[in-house]
Amino acid sequence: MIVETEGLTKSYGPTTVLRGLDLEVTEGxxxxxxxxxxxxxxxxxxxxxxxxxxxxxTARVCGFDVVRAGADVRGAISLTGQYAAVxxxxxxxxxxxxxxxxxxxxxxxSRARAAELLERFDLLDAADRRVRTYSGGMRRRLxxxxxxxxxxxxxxxDEPTTGLDPVSRTTVWDAITDLVRDGVTIFLTTxxxxxxxxxxxxxxxxxxGGVVADGTADALKNSVGGTRLDLxxxxxxxxxxxxxxxxxVADGPTLSVxxxxxxxxxxxxxxxxxxxRVEVLRVATHRPTLDDVxxxxxxxAA
Amino acid sequence: xxxxxxxxxxxxxxxRRNLDLVIMAIxxxxxxxxxxxxxxxxxxxxxxxxxxxxxxxxxxxCTGYGATSTAMSVTDDVKKGVVDRFRSMPxxxxxxLTGHVVASVARNGLATFAVVLVALLMGFRPAASFGxxxxxxxxxxxxxxxxxxxxxxxxxxARTVESAxxxxxxxxxxxxxxxxxxxxxxxPSWLRAVSEHQPITPVIETVRALLTGQEATSGWLALxxxxxxLVVAFGxxxxxxxxxxxx
Numbered sequence: 001m002i003v004e005t006e007g008l009t010k011s012y013g014p015t016t017v018l019r020g021l022d023l024e025v026t027e028g029x030x031x032x033x034x035x036x037x038x039x040x041x042x043x044x045x046x047x048x049x050x051x052x053x054x055x056x057x058t059a060r061v062c063g064f065d066v067v068r069a070g071a072d073v074r075g076a077i078s079l080t081g082q083y084a085a086v087x088x089x090x091x092x093x094x095x096x097x098x099x100x101x102x103x104x105x106x107x108x109x110s111r112a113r114a115a116e117l118l119e120r121f122d123l124l125d126a127a128d129r130r131v132r133t134y135s136g137g138m139r140r141r142l143x144x145x146x147x148x149x150x151x152x153x154x155x156x157x158d159e160p161t162t163g164l165d166p167v168s169r170t171t172v173w174d175a176i177t178d179l180v181r182d183g184v185t186i187f188l189t190t191x192x193x194x195x196x197x198x199x200x201x202x203x204x205x206x207x208x209g210g211v212v213a214d215g216t217a218d219a220l221k222n223s224v225g226g227t228r229l230d231l232x233x234x235x236x237x238x239x240x241x242x243x244x245x246x247x248x249v250a251d252g253p254t255l256s257v258x259x260x261x262x263x264x265x266x267x268x269x270x271x272x273x274x275x276x277r278v279e280v281l282r283v284a285t286h287r288p289t290l291d292d293v294x295x296x297x298x299x300x301a302a
Numbered sequence: 303x304x305x306x307x308x309x310x311x312x313x314x315x316x317x318r319r320n321l322d323l324v325i326m327a328i329x330x331x332x333x334x335x336x337x338x339x340x341x342x343x344x345x346x347x348x349x350x351x352x353x354x355x356x357x358x359x360x361x362x363x364c365t366g367y368g369a370t371s372t373a374m375s376v377t378d379d380v381k382k383g384v385v386d387r388f389r390s391m392p393x394x395x396x397x398x399l400t401g402h403v404v405a406s407v408a409r410n411g412l413a414t415f416a417v418v419l420v421a422l423l424m425g426f427r428p429a430a431s432f433g434x435x436x437x438x439x440x441x442x443x444x445x446x447x448x449x450x451x452x453x454x455x456x457x458x459x460a461r462t463v464e465s466a467x468x469x470x471x472x473x474x475x476x477x478x479x480x481x482x483x484x485x486x487x488x489x490p491s492w493l494r495a496v497s498e499h500q501p502i503t504p505v506i507e508t509v510r511a512l513l514t515g516q517e518a519t520s521g522w523l524a525l526x527x528x529x530x531x532l533v534v535a536f537g538x539x540x541x542x543x544x545x546x547x548x549x
Contacts, residue, residue: 053547071392101304102308
């Protein structure tokens with residue numbers, strides 16, 4: 001396990017942020033910590049990257065205790081925080097060289113590493129411009145590049161694509177996918193279910209400072225139920241007549257019917273309704289999304 | 303060591319590129335001096351030439367501007383997550399502050415140089431030996447160093463860059479309540495009691511005495527204040543910085 005926590009707690013004054021968090025992350029995997037604002041995502045990342053001291057419990061990162069061996073942890077990890085922590089008045093290249101120097105690279109090696117990362121993150125053209133002139137996506141990419149200077153074993157990404165346009169988001173996602181291929185373990189937080197769905201091997205849903213669900217995206221989706229058919233009728237009255245024929249749950253002019261997703265089942269439902277002379281306007285099949293998972297989990301836990 | 307040097311390089315590069323900082327550090331003190339010499343100077347009767355009197359005061363006033371910029375830069379780094387990035391790396395995060403402080407001292411050195419240069423053009427005629435110059439500049443450097451650490455600490459606790467800039471208000475106000483611009487003898491007695499005993503007055507008096515070739519009677523006092531302030535401010539900034547991990 002590259003990350004192992006046991007009973008992690010943290011409070012700020014009267015506000016309890018984490019109440020006994022247990023987490024395990026296998027090396028080489030991508031873990032997404034999902035949760036609404038205030039669920040404790042950022043606090044978790046801050047504790048694991050040694051920025052914040054936990055009140056109770058233990059956390060081991062890359063085999064080192066985050067409190068007692070903070071320096072060893074810091075040597076093995078990198079953190080990309082929620083806000084792009086780049087120097088506006090330095091150029092992209094200067095920012096990267098600076099980090100390389102701080103990581104102990106000699107001067108020529110620092111310049112070489114900076115050039116390599118600029119190329120990899122498609123920033124060569126802007127390399128010698130001040131970061132102030134960069135777009136949000138370019139900043140994020142530079143931020144990510146700065147976290148990779150020392151080739152970390154484990155990379156923490158706190159909401160890596162918050163506030164980015166769709167194109168930049170895809171670029172950042174591609175960069176993350178490349179890292180995974182190189183064997184870097186990724187621990188990310190996100191509010192975007194699509195992001196977790198696309199990047200993560202495992203999703204941990206955090207709510208009120210504790211884990212409320214843990215599993216693959218598919219497992220989580222199955223946990224809230226299978227596919228259903230959403231049938232829309234001309235009026236609520238039609239919908240309730242249809243409910244008497246095929247069952248399900250009516251909501252206004254719409255009726256939701258549990259389904260196995262097969263064509264045969266759809267056929268049968270439509271035939272039955274035709275036989276009962278209820279006209280169906282539209283049919284949609286609905287497979288649960290992480291949104292559904294999220295809504296049901298956080299609603300139950302609240 | 304490399305970390306501190308890299309941070310110093312960073313802070314100096316950043317201050318060089320920040321036009322506001324350059325103006326605040328160099329242009330403003332020079333303008334203030336012109337204001338005092340040409341606008342107020344005529345009305346302030348003095349046995350010596352007013353420019354000779356006011357230069358040490360302006361030099362100390364500069365340090366206030368410098369300290370304000372330092373506090374603001376530190377707060378900016380804390381708020382933008384730059385400090386977090388450095389603290390998550392295997393270096394002493396404290397070197398971020400060292401970088402800012404050294405850059406602050408360097409900016410002040412430049413400002414001092416500019417002020418003295420312009421003052422000479424305005425008729426400043428110091429009667430100091432080489433040794434006295436060294437002593438005067440050394441004392442100023444010590445005072446600036448102390449003030450910069452104080453500013454760094456202030457920058458760590460400030461909630462926003464705007465509140466960090468509040469430091470400037472005090473830093474700019476306090477020198478007026480000293481012998482910087484007028485002799486304290488001209489002040490009402492209650493105010494004189496404050497002015498005579500605040501730390502800036504002995505520093506200014508000492509620098510003035512050294513530059514005008516007089517005997518520096520408050521030299522040890524100035525050294526004591528500056529040295530004491532340095533120890534306290536450094537300790538305070540270190541303590542505040544170590545407490546960031548509780549947040």
